[in-house]
Amino acid sequence: MKLQLALDLVNIPEAIELVKEVEEYIDIVEIGTPIINLEGLKAVKAIKDEFPHLEVLADMKVIDAAAYEVSNAAKNGADLVTILAQADNPTIKAAVEEAKKQGKQIVVDMISVKDVQTRAKELDELGADYIAVHTGLDMQAEGQDSFEDLRSIKSVVKNAKTAIAGGIKLENLPGVIEAQPDLIIVGGGIAGQENKKEAAAKIRQLMNEGVNL
Numbered sequence: 001m002k003l004q005l006a007l008d009l010v011n012i013p014e015a016i017e018l019v020k021e022v023e024e025y026i027d028i029v030e031i032g033t034p035i036i037n038l039e040g041l042k043a044v045k046a047i048k049d050e051f052p053h054l055e056v057l058a059d060m061k062v063i064d065a066a067a068y069e070v071s072n073a074a075k076n077g078a079d080l081v082t083i084l085a086q087a088d089n090p091t092i093k094a095a096v097e098e099a100k101k102q103g104k105q106i107v108v109d110m111i112s113v114k115d116v117q118t119r120a121k122e123l124d125e126l127g128a129d130y131i132a133v134h135t136g137l138d139m140q141a142e143g144q145d146s147f148e149d150l151r152s153i154k155s156v157v158k159n160a161k162t163a164i165a166g167g168i169k170l171e172n173l174p175g176v177i178e179a180q181p182d183l184i185i186v187g188g189g190i191a192g193q194e195n196k197k198e199a200a201a202k203i204r205q206l207m208n209e210g211v212n213l
């Protein structure tokens, strides 16, 4: 089970400082969509150059022109790239093919998908590396989460790894670990905490203990 730190509301220097604080506890650094919108793919390159031992995910949330977008992210150091589950199947296929060509991985983001089981099955057949259930920041504010969706997709996905994102923090982590996703994505649960290092350490510890049960 891997831990991904999602960086959303920071610029490049702040992102580097944050990762330095917690790098020993995380596997993947996500350069969130807001940072890519603000700084461009140079944010991905800056983090990969500074932390070559960590995997870097570009949260591009691709919806079209997938081969081009994935190739650009890869050229800038991304190990993983996100595409939206609502993208057309040929777009998903193009992303998967381009990622394979570049030795990278595709994470399909299920944000806003209503019938998660049906779409997860299709995405699995299309060759997604990861399928991630996700409650975005705006729907978290409406009191939603993706915990049920994770259980739901896990029962149909055969090849892809599963991931979960959206409002995960120490307090709700045990329920997430119990559902055994391959990847847990935490943004505010680390980046928004007063003591980020302590939050990351505790999350890692719980994940390790859970895995060893």
Ligand SMILES: O=C(CO)[C@H](O)[C@H](O)COP(=O)(O)O
Binding pocket: 006, 007, 008, 030, 032, 033, 059, 135, 136, 137, 140, 165, 166, 167, 168, 185, 186, 187, 188, 189
């Ligand atoms: O992709 C995102 C928003 O679209 C976030 O990176 C993701 O939701 C994780 O952040 P948090 O743990 O703060 O919810």
